[in-house]
Amino acid sequence: MARITYIEHNGTKHVVDVPTGLTVMEGARDNGIPGIEADCGGACACSTCHVYVDAAWIDRLPPKEEMEEDMLDFAYEPDPVLSRLTCQLRVSDELDGLVVTMPEKQL
Template identity: 75%
Template sequence: MAKITYIEHSGKEHVVEVAEGLTVMEGAVSNNIPGIDADCGGACACSTCHVYVHPDWVAKLPEKEDMEVDMLDFAFEPDTERSRLTCQLKVTPELDGLVVQMPEKQI
């Protein structure tokens, strides 16, 4: 299990344990974290699981694949460095301590 901190746009923090093999999006949905809509269910076909990754974590994550980059074009106020789709971030032991912040809104 990896502890992941989800920060709502308002600043409210939710620290939850997410099982390895799940995605950061699945961790948010299964723990009822507000701000991650996940309309496509994790198929990388929307941008409603968009987050801003804490700057300390940007270089520690796998690189974005082309499909994620394309979908981020539809996200609300994407940041070229920090924006990620949580459906594309698989939880591994290396993600223990990950911190993500939700945008003001999804789309």
């Protein structure tokens, strides 16, 4: 299990424990966290689970695969370094303490 902090665009923080094996997107969905829409249900077919990962975590995450890079082109104001799709981040004990911030809106 990993404790993940989701920060809404307005600064509201949600700290939740997400079971190992789920994705960061599923953790937000299952806990009713606003700002992550996940329209495709986690198939990496949209960009509505886009977040900005705290800079301290960038090098601790698996690299983006080509499909995720392609979908981020459709995200609202993607950052070339900090933007990730939460459906592509599988929760493990190593993600304990992860902090992500939602963009102003999802496209």
